[in-house]
Each structure stands twice: as C-alpha cells, then as structure tokens.
Amino acid sequence: MSVYNSLDSITEELHKCMKCGNCMAVCPIYKETRQEVGVARGKISLVEYLLSGEIEMTERLADRFSLCTTCMACNTNCPCGVRFDKIILAARAEAVRKKGLHPVKKIAFTALKMQRMFDFGMKTGSLFQGVALKHVPHKSDRIARMRFDIGIGTDKVFPMLASKTLRSEFPEVVKVKNPKMRVAFFTGCMINYFYTDIGKSVVEVLKENDIEVVIPKGQGCCGIPASVNGDVASASALAKRNLRAFEKLGADALVVACSSGGTAWKHVFGELLENDPEFKALADKWAGKSYDISEFLIHKVPFKKQGLGRVDRKVTYHDPCHLNRGQGINKEPREILKSIPGVTLIEMKEPGRCCGMAGSFSLVHPDLSVQISDRKTADIELTHTDTVATGCPACRLQLKSGVENAGIEEEVLHTIQILAESYRAGKKN
Ligand code: SF4
Ligand code: SF4
Numbered sequence: 001m002s003v004y005n006s007l008d009s010i011t012e013e014l015h016k017c018m019k020c021g022n023c024m025a026v027c028p029i030y031k032e033t034r035q036e037v038g039v040a041r042g043k044i045s046l047v048e049y050l051l052s053g054e055i056e057m058t059e060r061l062a063d064r065f066s067l068c069t070t071c072m073a074c075n076t077n078c079p080c081g082v083r084f085d086k087i088i089l090a091a092r093a094e095a096v097r098k099k100g101l102h103p104v105k106k107i108a109f110t111a112l113k114m115q116r117m118f119d120f121g122m123k124t125g126s127l128f129q130g131v132a133l134k135h136v137p138h139k140s141d142r143i144a145r146m147r148f149d150i151g152i153g154t155d156k157v158f159p160m161l162a163s164k165t166l167r168s169e170f171p172e173v174v175k176v177k178n179p180k181m182r183v184a185f186f187t188g189c190m191i192n193y194f195y196t197d198i199g200k201s202v203v204e205v206l207k208e209n210d211i212e213v214v215i216p217k218g219q220g221c222c223g224i225p226a227s228v229n230g231d232v233a234s235a236s237a238l239a240k241r242n243l244r245a246f247e248k249l250g251a252d253a254l255v256v257a258c259s260s261g262g263t264a265w266k267h268v269f270g271e272l273l274e275n276d277p278e279f280k281a282l283a284d285k286w287a288g289k290s291y292d293i294s295e296f297l298i299h300k301v302p303f304k305k306q307g308l309g310r311v312d313r314k315v316t317y318h319d320p321c322h323l324n325r326g327q328g329i330n331k332e333p334r335e336i337l338k339s340i341p342g343v344t345l346i347e348m349k350e351p352g353r354c355c356g357m358a359g360s361f362s363l364v365h366p367d368l369s370v371q372i373s374d375r376k377t378a379d380i381e382l383t384h385t386d387t388v389a390t391g392c393p394a395c396r397l398q399l400k401s402g403v404e405n406a407g408i409e410e411e412v413l414h415t416i417q418i419l420a421e422s423y424r425a426g427k428k429n
Contacts, residue, residue, distance in 0.1 A: 002274040003090040004232040007051060010090045014051070016080045017044050023074035023084070028354045028372045029067055037064050040074040040084040047091050062095035067365070069358035069372070070228055072325040085326075089228065096230035105360070109234040112189075112221040115241070119165065122193045126161035133160060136404070140411055143400065152366040157401040159194040166192045166199035170215050172249065174203055179212040180301060184251035186242070186265060186290075188258040189221050190393035198393055201420035202257050202293055208423045209303055218245030222264035225359050227272065239269040243282045253300060254290045257416055259322035259392040260359070265290035266327060292323060293416050294332040294391060303336070309425025310342035311418060314385040317345065318376070318399060319352040320392035333391050333415040340422045348379040357398035369398075377402035380410060388412045 001009040019041055024030050029038035036042035046064060049055040065088065074084045101109070111118050133144035142160040146152070166187050183206060191199040206213050223238030242264075246254065256262045269283035297303040315337055324330045330352070337345050356362065356372030380388055380403060388399050388410055400412040 002271050003086045004093045004227065004235075004272055005275070007047070007090050007094045010047070010087050011051070013083050013087050014044060014048055016082045017041065017078075018080055019045075020079065022077050022079055026073040026077045028069060028071060028073070028356065029368065031375075032368055032371045033067075038067050040078075040082070040087075043068065043091065044082070044084070044087060047087060050091075050094070057095055057098035059099055062092075062099055065091045065095055066361070069321070069354050069356065069361050071321040071354035071358070073321070073352075073354065076325055089230075092228065092230035093232050094230070096232070101229070101231055105229055105231065109226045109229075109231050112223075112226070113234055113237055113241075115218075115220045118220070122161060122165065126163050129161050133158065135160070138404075141400065143404065152363055153370075155370075155401075155405055156362075156366070157404045159397060159400075161193055162196040164196070166196040167215055167217055167219075169196065169200070170203060170213075172215055172217055174207065174213040174215065176207050176210050176212055178210060180210045181252040182212045182214060182250075183296075184214040184216065184246050184249065184254045186219060186222070186246070186254055186256045186261050187215065188256065188261040188393070190397070191258060195393045195396065195414070198257055198396075198414040198417060201414065201417045202255065204420045205293075205297070205303065205416055205423065206255070208307070209297070209301055211301065214249050214251050216245040216249050218248065220245075222258075222261045222268075223272075224260040224264050224268065227264075227268055229360060232272065235268070236272045239264070239272050239283065240279055243269065243279060243286060246286060247282060252289065253296065254286060255293050255296050256290065257293045257391070257414060258394070259292070259320040259326065260394065262290065262292045263322045263326045292327060292329050292332070292391065294336055295327075295329050297419075298332040298335055303419070305339055307426040308339065308341060308422045309427070309429050311340050311422045311425055312342045313387045313418065314344045314346060314383075315387045315389050315418070316348045316380060316383040316385045317351055317415070318348070318355060318380075318388055318390040318395055320390060320395045321352070321354050323391045324352050329391070333389065336415055336419055337389060340418060343418065343422075346383045346385050348383045350379065353379075355395050355398045355402070357394045359394060362398065373398055373402040374406075377406045377408070381406065381408050386410060387418070389415045389418055391415055
C-alpha cells in the first residue's frame with residue numbers, strides 16, 4: 001500500500017519505534033528547537049494518536065508535520081530501522097486529504113502542472129525580476145536578494161532567473177559522432193530556469209564522453225514539491241507527464257543532476273502510481289535505468305580521464321540529503337573530484353548534515369532554515385577552501401546564501417561543473 005494513499009500504510013513503521021530518542025542526536029530541527037515535536041519520535045507519537053482516534057487532524061497538527069526537512073538523518077540513526085521518511089510523507093498526505101492544501105501551495109502546484117503557462121511565467125519573470133530582486137554584484141554568480149519582505153526576510157540570496165531556459169538552448173537530441181549510447185537528461189526546474197550552467201556542464205561532459213543526449217521538451221517538474229507537501233494528485237499528474245515525455249523519445253539510460261529529481265525517478269513515481277498498472281510499469285522501467293550524473297559517470301560509463309586539465313581549487317563537498325541518504329550516493333562525487341588534476345578535497349565536519357533548504361521548508365520556516373544553514377556555513381568556513389561542491393541545485397542555493405551572508409569568499413558549484421571546467425582546461429592546454 002502506497003504511503004501517499006493511506007495512513008494505515010505506515011502502521012508497521014510506527015510499531016517499530018521503541019521511543020528511544022536516538023533520532024534526537026541527529027535531527028537538525030530538534031537541534032534548533034529542542035522541542036519533542038521537532039524530532040521523529042514526537043511526530044511518530046502524534047501520528048499514533050491520530051490513528052487511534054485520540055486526536056483529529058487540525059491545521060495546527062498539519063503545521064507540526066511541516067516541521068521536518070525530510071533529511072532522513074533519523075532513519076540512519078534509528079536502531080529499529082524506522083523509515084521516518086515514509087511516516088512524514090503519509091502524515092502530510094493525510095493532512096491534505098483532511099484539511100485541504102494551503103491556497104498558496106495550491107496555486108503553485110497548479111501552475112507547475114500547466115507547463116506552457118509556467119514556462120511563459122518564468123520567461124516573463126526573467127525580464128522583470130529586477131522589480132522584486134536586487135542584483136548582488138558577484139564575480140561568478142548571478143545572484144540577488146528580495147527588495148521587499150514577503151515573509152522570508154530580505155537577506156536570503158537567490159540565483160537570478162536565466163534569460164533563456166536550458167531546454168530552449170538545446171535541440172531535443174544533442175548528437176555526437178559515433179555515440180556510445182543515448183542518454184536522456186531530466187533537467188528539473190532549478191537547472192532549467194535558474195542554474196542553466198549546471199545543465200550545460202552535464203551536456204558538455206556527456207558529449208565529451210561520446211554520449212548522445214536527449215532532452216525531451218515535454219518534461220517538467222519532478223513533482224517532489226507537491227509529493228512532500230501531500231498533494232498526491234498534482235505529484236501523480238506530473239509523474240505521468242514526465243514518463244510520457246521520456247517514453248516518447250526513448251533512451252538507454254536517464255541522468256539527473258538534482259537530488260530531488262533522482263529520488264523522484266528512482267523511488268517516488270512508482271509509489272505514486274502504484275494503482276495505475278500501465279504507468280506503474282513505465283515508472284518501474286525508468287527507475288531501473290535512472291542515474292545521478294556522478295553515479296552514471298562512475299558506474300555506468302566511466303568518464304574519460306585523459307583530456308582532463310588542471311583546475312586549481314581547494315574543494316569541500318556537501319552531501320545533499322536526498323542524494324546521500326536517499327540514494328546512497330556519496331563516494332561517487334568525491335571520486336570525480338579526486339580525479340581532477342589540481343583539485344584538493346578537504347572534508348568539512350559532518351558533510352552529510354542537512355543544509356536546511358528542503359524546498360518549501362525554507363519558505364514556510366525561514367528562520368529555522370537559516371539557523372540550520374548557519375551551522376553548515378560555520379563548518380564550511382573552517383575548511384579554508386575556496387569552493388563548495390555539491391550534487392543538488394537546491395543545496396547550491398542554500399549554501400551560497402549562507403556563505404554570501406557570512407562574507408566568506410567561496411564559490412558554490414555542482415560537482416559536474418568542476419569536471420566540465422577540467423575538460424575545458426584540458427582542451428586549452
Ligand atoms: S531513533 Fe527510531 S526507535 Fe528511537 S525514537 Fe527515534 S524513530 Fe523511534
Ligand atoms: S527527517 Fe530530518 S528533520 Fe525530519 S525528523 Fe528526521 S532528522 Fe528531523
């Protein structure tokens with residue numbers, strides 16, 4: 001039974017919890033709030049009361065369930081193997097079934113489903129973003145802060161919308177001479193609209209490795225913002241659209257450079273579409289050939305080492321929660337970084353600790369998100385590096401905001417950008 005369809009689906013997970021409190025030691029929310037409701041154990045008790053009928057779903061209770069970055073640190077520190085990620089997703093879906101979706105989220109997720117309108121909105125937004133955003137001069141990034149406080153303060157640093165979306169910059173099929181294989185690229189929203197530099201690096205590196213790249217125009221949001229907020233109907237519609245778009249063009253494998261997108265293709269689509277045999281079969285098929293870009297370049301088609309040029313960077317690596325704990329990928333990006341001539345990798349303290357971004361969590365709980373981010377920024381500062389690499393555009397946003405506001409001169413890049421930089425340096429030489 002899917003966690004998205006019924007609260008009963010998680011009864012077994014709830015029974016596993018012996019209320020030991022081990023999850024407290026690793027929970028970023030509990031570290032800041034010191035409240036039982038912040039930690040997995042507290043929320044598990046609330047779900048148990050809900051299932052036994054002792055309490056009812058209220059907006060206040062739904063709000064309690066929003067207090068989680070879904071970082072999965074509690075999963076890995078739990079001696080009983082409780083999958084709290086399943087519990088929180090089921091609780092949020094139940095909250096939406098009983099109390100409905102917040103109107104702002106309803107508008108946002110509806111817009112995500114209307115791809116053409118969303119594209120038009122983002123394009124128009126890129127022309128007029130100066131009205132709401134104040135550009136922050138920076139040597140390598142196009143970043144800005146909000147001019148007005150819309151409830152999240154004006155300190156947060158955001159990437160500016162790209163003038164052209166990534167998908168409009170490439171044909172649907174990017175050809176190479178004598179291709180080794182045909183790989184589909186799921187761009188995700190942040191890479192398509194904001195961080196097109198990451199997407200261009202993905203295409204550049206794949207081409208460098210003789211891989212034909214397919215970038216279906218019909219793809220859209222992965223639906224994770226909807227599924228983690230309990231909007232199962234929107235998430236399912238988005239999953240189906242993506243499956244249709246990729247199935248139409250076909251490929252030997254699918255790559256993503258975003259931890260949410262990877263989680264969606266590998267785990268979420270299948271669970272969302274459990275009751276639809278046709279789409280469930282498609283979701284399972286694509287799940288079996290979906291790879292994070294670093295995983296692909298290490299395990300599926302080992303990337304060419306000849307041709308790599310020197311890149312003088314002192315790099316520390318931040319593990320995105322949904323890549324590290326969600327997909328078990330943490331060695332691969334490090335292996336790539338260590339192969340690049342000139343790169344020195346210096347580990348920060350607790351590289352796997354959540355950065356506090358967690359999508360809409362940073363908008364709903366902006367102060368808490370910044371408090372969690374501040375700990376990460378302090379750890380980065382101690383490494384005395386000049387670059388933070390990570391494997392997710394959302395983490396890149398949060399990490400950049402943290403270092404910028406702390407006055408630390410640190411570039412924040414996706415690992416694939418540093419690899420692309422090395423291939424470029426190799427060509428120059
Ligand atoms: S660590 Fe696991 S068993 Fe212990 S309280 Fe937390 S969720 Fe329950
Ligand atoms: S998923 Fe992360 S934030 Fe949520 S309860 Fe577990 S440790 Fe805390």
